[in-house]
Amino acid sequence: MAERQYEELKEFEKQLEARGLKYVGRPRPNREAVLKVTGKAVYVDDLRLPNMLHAKLLLSPHAHARIVSIDTSEAEKIRGVRAIVHYFNSPHNVFNSAMRFYGDNSPFDMPETEYIFDEYVRFVGDRVAAVAADDPFIAEEAVKRIKVEYELLPAVFDVDQALAEGAPLANPHGVDGTNICGGWLAYGSHSEEEVLKAIDEADYVFEDTFELSKVHHGYLEPVCHVAYYSPDGKLTIWTSGQNVFCFRSVIAQALGLPHSKVRVIKMIVGGAFGGKLEVLHEPVVGLLSMRTGRPVKLRLTRKEVFLSTRSRHSGKVTVRTGVDKDGRIRGQYIRSLMNTGAYAGSGPNTVGAQSGKTFLLYDAPYMFYRGAAVYTNIPPAGAMRGYGTPQIMLPRETHIDRICREMGWDPVEFRLKNVLRPFQNNCLGQNVHNARIADCIRAGMEAFRWYERRRAAEATHGQRVRRGVGMGLAVHGAGWYPVYQDLTTVTIRLHDDGTAVLLTGTHDLGTGARTILAQIAAEILTIDPDLIEVIEADTDVTPLDLGAQASRTTYIGGNATILAARQLREQLLDEASRMLKVSIDRLELDDGFVVVRDNPSQCVSIADIVASAQRGSTGMPQRELIATATFESRTAIESYAADFCEVEVDTETYQVRVLDFLAVHNSGRVINPLLFEGQVHGGIHMGLGYALSEEMIIDPQTGEVKNPNFKKYRMFKAADMPPSIRVITVEEPEEAGPFGGKSIGECASDGVAGAVVNAVSHALGVELRRVPLTPEYLRSVVEASRRS
Amino acid sequence: MDERVEVTLNINGEEYQLEIGKRWTLLYVLRDVLNLTGTKYGCGTGDCGACKVLIDGEPVNSCTYLATRAQGKEVITIEGLSKDGRLTPVQQAFVETGAIQCGFCTPGMVITATALLRRNPNPTREEIIAALDNNLCRCTGYVKIIEAIELAARRMRGEA
Numbered sequence: 001m002a003e004r005q006y007e008e009l010k011e012f013e014k015q016l017e018a019r020g021l022k023y024v025g026r027p028r029p030n031r032e033a034v035l036k037v038t039g040k041a042v043y044v045d046d047l048r049l050p051n052m053l054h055a056k057l058l059l060s061p062h063a064h065a066r067i068v069s070i071d072t073s074e075a076e077k078i079r080g081v082r083a084i085v086h087y088f089n090s091p092h093n094v095f096n097s098a099m100r101f102y103g104d105n106s107p108f109d110m111p112e113t114e115y116i117f118d119e120y121v122r123f124v125g126d127r128v129a130a131v132a133a134d135d136p137f138i139a140e141e142a143v144k145r146i147k148v149e150y151e152l153l154p155a156v157f158d159v160d161q162a163l164a165e166g167a168p169l170a171n172p173h174g175v176d177g178t179n180i181c182g183g184w185l186a187y188g189s190h191s192e193e194e195v196l197k198a199i200d201e202a203d204y205v206f207e208d209t210f211e212l213s214k215v216h217h218g219y220l221e222p223v224c225h226v227a228y229y230s231p232d233g234k235l236t237i238w239t240s241g242q243n244v245f246c247f248r249s250v251i252a253q254a255l256g257l258p259h260s261k262v263r264v265i266k267m268i269v270g271g272a273f274g275g276k277l278e279v280l281h282e283p284v285v286g287l288l289s290m291r292t293g294r295p296v297k298l299r300l301t302r303k304e305v306f307l308s309t310r311s312r313h314s315g316k317v318t319v320r321t322g323v324d325k326d327g328r329i330r331g332q333y334i335r336s337l338m339n340t341g342a343y344a345g346s347g348p349n350t351v352g353a354q355s356g357k358t359f360l361l362y363d364a365p366y367m368f369y370r371g372a373a374v375y376t377n378i379p380p381a382g383a384m385r386g387y388g389t390p391q392i393m394l395p396r397e398t399h400i401d402r403i404c405r406e407m408g409w410d411p412v413e414f415r416l417k418n419v420l421r422p423f424q425n426n427c428l429g430q431n432v433h434n435a436r437i438a439d440c441i442r443a444g445m446e447a448f449r450w451y452e453r454r455r456a457a458e459a460t461h462g463q464r465v466r467r468g469v470g471m472g473l474a475v476h477g478a479g480w481y482p483v484y485q486d487l488t489t490v491t492i493r494l495h496d497d498g499t500a501v502l503l504t505g506t507h508d509l510g511t512g513a514r515t516i517l518a519q520i521a522a523e524i525l526t527i528d529p530d531l532i533e534v535i536e537a538d539t540d541v542t543p544l545d546l547g548a549q550a551s552r553t554t555y556i557g558g559n560a561t562i563l564a565a566r567q568l569r570e571q572l573l574d575e576a577s578r579m580l581k582v583s584i585d586r587l588e589l590d591d592g593f594v595v596v597r598d599n600p601s602q603c604v605s606i607a608d609i610v611a612s613a614q615r616g617s618t619g620m621p622q623r624e625l626i627a628t629a630t631f632e633s634r635t636a637i638e639s640y641a642a643d644f645c646e647v648e649v650d651t652e653t654y655q656v657r658v659l660d661f662l663a664v665h666n667s668g669r670v671i672n673p674l675l676f677e678g679q680v681h682g683g684i685h686m687g688l689g690y691a692l693s694e695e696m697i698i699d700p701q702t703g704e705v706k707n708p709n710f711k712k713y714r715m716f717k718a719a720d721m722p723p724s725i726r727v728i729t730v731e732e733p734e735e736a737g738p739f740g741g742k743s744i745g746e747c748a749s750d751g752v753a754g755a756v757v758n759a760v761s762h763a764l765g766v767e768l769r770r771v772p773l774t775p776e777y778l779r780s781v782v783e784a785s786r787r788s
Numbered sequence: 789m790d791e792r793v794e795v796t797l798n799i800n801g802e803e804y805q806l807e808i809g810k811r812w813t814l815l816y817v818l819r820d821v822l823n824l825t826g827t828k829y830g831c832g833t834g835d836c837g838a839c840k841v842l843i844d845g846e847p848v849n850s851c852t853y854l855a856t857r858a859q860g861k862e863v864i865t866i867e868g869l870s871k872d873g874r875l876t877p878v879q880q881a882f883v884e885t886g887a888i889q890c891g892f893c894t895p896g897m898v899i900t901a902t903a904l905l906r907r908n909p910n911p912t913r914e915e916i917i918a919a920l921d922n923n924l925c926r927c928t929g930y931v932k933i934i935e936a937i938e939l940a941a942r943r944m945r946g947e948a
Contacts, residue, residue, distance in 0.1 A: 033883040036891025037875065037898060039826015039866030046825035137790060137809070218926050220830045220838055220892040270828070270892030271926050302831040510890025510927055674886040681929035682889065710835035710924060718920040718930040725931055 006634060009559070012566055013739055016523060023519040023529055024739050027674035031515045031530070032268060032508075044224040044240045044267045049295035052226070053082055055288055056139035057281065057298070058129040058146050059308055060121035063377040063703030064155035064170065067119055067148060070129060075142040080134035083291040084146070087117040087128075090287060095253045097279040098346035098382060101485070101546055102249045102259075108182050109352065111344040113173045116254050116283045121150075122171060122342035123377050124704040125307030127281070132288040132296045155377035157703050159316055159337040162374045170375040171342060181340050181373040182348030185355055188368030189427035192333075195368035199331040202322025206403050210395035211770035213695040214314035214339070217384055218715050221270020222305050227285040228295040235286050236263045240270060242277040242507050243547025244537045254283035255290070262286075266537035272509045273686070274383035275310050277549050278345055306708030310382030311696055313338040313350055313373070317395040322366075327409055329418050331366030334358050334392065340373040341380035347373030350381070352483070353550075354388030357750075359428050360475045360638055361437065363420045367427045377703050379696075383549060385686060389476055389750045394690075394771065397472040397754030402767055410454075411471055411758065412445050419473070422732075433637055436666035437473060439730045440642040444471065444664040447728055448644040457646065457762065467648050467659070468763025472754025474641040478743035479552035479633045486552065486633040489543035490560040492521060492532075492568050494625040496614060498592055498607030499531040502564075505545025506557040507537045511745060512675035513553045517561045519672060520738055524565035525572075526589045527606065543628065551743030554671060556633055558738030563629035571625050575609045578618035635736035639747040640666040643687075643755040645722070649763045651782070654775035656692055656760055658722040663752075665727065668734035668742035680727045680748045687752020689716050695772050795859050799824070800868030814858050815839045815850040818865060826866035826895050830924070837923030840896040841865045847903040849922070866895035869902060878902050881940035882933070889927035897923050901937045909945055913938070 035041040072084045094112045096105060104110050117127055129146050133139035154168035161167060162179040175183050188195050199205055226238040235257060241247055244264040252262045269276065281298055288296040300308070315338040322331040336354060340347025355369040404411045419437045420426055444450070450469070457467035480486040491503040502521055508514040514536060518529040525532070535542060545557070569589055576594035577584045580602060588597050595603040609625070616622035644662040649655070663680050670676045693714040697706040707713045733740025753771060760778070761768050766785045770777065790809035797804045799822065808817055818824045818841070827850060830838030834852040841850045842864040869876050875883065878901045888894050897920070904911060904919040911919070916937050917930075925933060942948035 027886070029883050029886055030888055030891075032891060033888040034875070036888050036894045037879040037882050038870055039824075039895045041891055042825070043828075043892065045829065046819075048823060048825075218924075219890070220828070220836060220924065220926055221890065222829065269890060271890040273926070299829070302833065302836075510888075510892075512889070678886050678889055678928055678932060681931040682927045685926070685929035709833050710831045711833060715924055715926065716929075717924065718917045718934065721930055725929065 009562060010735060013562065021523060023522045024671055025669060028515055028519060028529065028672055029674060030512045031518065041268050043221055043270050044226055044238050045299045047226050047238055049226065049228060052295040052297055053132040053134065053292060054136040054139050055130055055132045055285055055296050055298040056136065056143045057127055057304065057308065058143045059304065060124060060126040060128050062121060062150055062152060063124050064153040065121050065150035066153060067121065067128065068151050069149045071147040074145040074147065075131065078138055078142050080138040081131060081142045082134070082294065083132045083288050085117070085130050085284065085287050085291065087119055090117050091256055093254050093256055095250050096344060097250060098349065099250050100243065100246055109348050111173050111182055113171055113344045116287060123379050124702065125379050126342060127284065127308070130284045130288060132292055155703055157376050157378050157698055157700065159339050159374045159376070162376045170377045173344065174375055179375040181344050181375050184370060184372045185351050186370040189366055192368050192370065195331050195333055195366045198366035199320055199322030199333060202330040203325045204323045204407060205320070206399065206406070207318065207320040208395065208399045208402060208769065209316060209318040210398065212315050212317065212391050212394070213771050214381070214698065215312045215690055215694045216306060216696055216713065217273040217275035219271030219273060219275055222300045222302055223276065223280050223309055224299040225282045225285045226295060226297045227289040229286065229289040229293065234261050234263065235290065236265065237282050237286060238265050238267055239282055240276055241266055242272050242509060242549060244539050245505060245544055246547055247279050247282060248539045250279040251283050251286055255286055263540045266507055269509045273385045274387065277383040277547060278310055280309055302710065303708040306696065306705050306713065307379060310345065310380055312384040313340060313381040313388065313391060315339045315391060317391060319396050319399040321399065321403060323403055323407065327407065327414055327417050329362055329364040332362065332364050333368045336371035336391065338371065338373045338388065338391065339376050339378065339381060341376055341378045343380045345380050345382050347381065350388040354392045357389045357392055357475055359426050359430070360432060361420065361473060362418050363424065363426065365427055378698050379705065386746050386750045389474070389746065390690065390753060393472065393474050393750050394754045394757065397751065398757050398761065398768065401470065401758045401761060412441060412450055415473060416441055434732050434734050435638055435640055436730045436732045437640040437642065440640055440664040440666050443728060443730055444642045444644045444662055448662045453646060461765065464652060465648055465650050466763040467646060468759040468761065469646045470755050470758030470762050471642060471644045472751040472758055474747055474751030476551055476639050476743060476747035476750055478555040478637050478639065479550055481633040481636050486546065486556060487630055488545040488556045488560045489628060489630040490557065490564040491543055491626065491628040492564045494568065494606065494610045496607060496610045498527065498605055498610065500525060500527055501533040501535060502561065503535050503542045504557060505537055505542045506553050507548035509548055511679060512672060513557065515675065516554055516671050517557055520558050520561045521565045524562065524569055526591050551746045554741055555637065555737050555743060556631055558671070558741060560629055560631035562738055563631055564627045567627035567629055568625060571627065572606060572609050575613050575618060576604050578620065579604050579609065579612055637734050637736050637742050639742040639744060641747050641751045643751045645755045645759050647756065647759040647763055649760060654778040656773060658688060658756065660724040661722045662726045664730065665744065665747065666730040666732060667744045667747065668737045669731055669740035670729055671739065671741045676744055677727050679744045681725060683748025684725060684752050685716055685721065687749045688756060690771055691753035691756035692772050793856060795856055797855070797858055797863065798861065799863045800865060808855055810856065812855050813851055814841070814853045814855045817855040818850060824865050824867055828892055828895060830892065837896040837900065838893050840899040842899055842903055845903060845906060847900045866898060869898065876902065877943045878905065878940040881936040881943065885932045885936040885939060887928060887932040887936040893923060893925040897925065897933055901940065905941055905944060909941060911941060
């Protein structure tokens, strides 16, 4: 988008704000809420197509093996089995399931390492075969009767094993014969040597290594896909996904189809959090439909979701910081190893994304990031809310608290001294725009009564049940600028009764994206948001979008909506001016009418203007009032959060209870406070589980996920949540955002675990170096510290 | 494959005579025989509550409940709560408070809340939280769900 267009857009927003905003900034329930609360919302698993078959996957029982042979003869004998696909009878087109846009296949960033079925299986849960049958019971029975001969191969499960000398290769695509995926990413304010030297020359040097666990998104809706390959050679996929246009590219590549012959339709999504951003088993379902000519559905069981989808990167992060006597951070070096599992997916890109966040929080003259994704034989990691960011924030925020303890600084004051200020350039020379993190810290400190409660907590430290008070910070961007292209297109059409339809490739994941875009369009067109239909994410119907990821939806989609609505407004004013015979500069849109500003009784309804345009009544060509606009991000905008919490730890059982949580967010102007709060609450829930209870436990012998169910994979229940949760905002508008808005989806969760771990450290007076803080781990740390 | 049996089920006030597999769960019968897809499969092990229905007024996980056991009982699903297109007070409160995001846990949550408020019209916050012990939500942190149940309770008592 040209600079001029951008400036005009911002000028236009200011005019609207001067008039007073009617819909933007107001709470409004999710527009799908009534459908959902009555059980009428249609998710993928609720689709019922004529003659639909049901698919079942055969998943590998081995962490690493070559498939020698597959015998399907017994399975084929079962009545009702319609197709069986596997390595020996399927296309072998390599792809990367995390590809974000067409042509996104750099071997450094997006290595292509996956097939629909490979000759090798590389984790327990990898795809071996799939069956389509008349009902799910038949499909399940058939899968049991497939005989596979495997040649077992050595495997590695964690990053240390994977990088050891002579380690078996978990995946053959590693760099230079190692398990490094893509390559090392290494950059900073100065050279690596200069940064390390600057740190060593500081008055104090600290270094900590933190172990990060593998956690799952835990979306309530299991992964589900439906495919239908129709007689005209068109493959339609209905899925619960976050990036239909990219899915189209990946599915087309995997199956060898042109893009025009693949249509991907996003259904209502029952939670995603990044876990449905990457293509999962869609190509398999597509292949089964191509083989049978019938619609095919695959709905994973919860166990299969844990074994064969995506999860957060586990790994190891080391932070080394040099601090001067006055409490200023002189230099910081971060080394990160992210366990990407058996396939590249988004591994290298997650490293890239987390590296960026490293530089956007603290103001240190010397900083350097070195990181890599590492192949192992465990289920592939992938995008998950934060996309590598919690894995930086958590180790670093706990490291900062350790520095505070050793140097005698209060954690709030140390952070206030060192965080970046608004419109400052960081050590890479990047401007952080209206970064209000210091304001967030101050607001939280007051609202949480920080000093008073720290002291009160410390008074309990001789008791069996001890309290601790901690905090943690976070930063997250909105979109990809300046790393990749970042655009979306919105089309708005006006109907002849004065209502409208907005077409967008944006994906609503239950987050309220459709609601928010309607609010923004309504603000400009002065039509009630409920009268603006929002059609989302269908590759054959809606304009291009790059997916619900990178916290980009409100920023990119919101701005595109403003552009399209503004064009439509101009068309309305133009036609109204001819109808009323009044010059445009005297006209304004108001509550569904174009009115003459100095004579409001003279007006014409949007419905009449649309009808007039279609009839060509004013001498203009007959035309539809329709506008299409593309927004291209030209600015990186960051959201900030300061999270505060108080915990209570029983030093006999080592159970941790979070008593109070306060999240302070700088997300620019909040477009919809009700949905905003909901995002923050959910982010807190996810962060608390990350800190305290959730972990996919990998068997060290077999590599199998040992707890693939909700009984043993412990997400917080209502009773586990803090009795008090508060959300406050520092609502400083960010100029580039729509009406000053920034992102919230990921920032909501990025800093939560750091605050919790710091509070538990405060309660127990020990350094904690891993999550989750299980009672066993806490007991071992406390006992070790007593011994020393 | 599975031995078939004839059953008579009373679902949302209507009688259905069905021939079903002996080991079919109530959830499978609701969703895949009767197309009552409002009840959700979330885990299949009775741990998430997305499949809850009322059986003789009690919230039950239909994913671990054999359909044959439901004979002679009154089953109410999410589709059977609202009458004539009007939301129940619980449903209305869920919508207004923002308790619904992705919506996948919502039918189960509404069923649990409905059963609670029928049994106990004036629950404390602790009693609400205890009632939600078998319902997972990943989007809301339960904050607005608890608020919604409190609001519905107040309204049903005529206090709001």
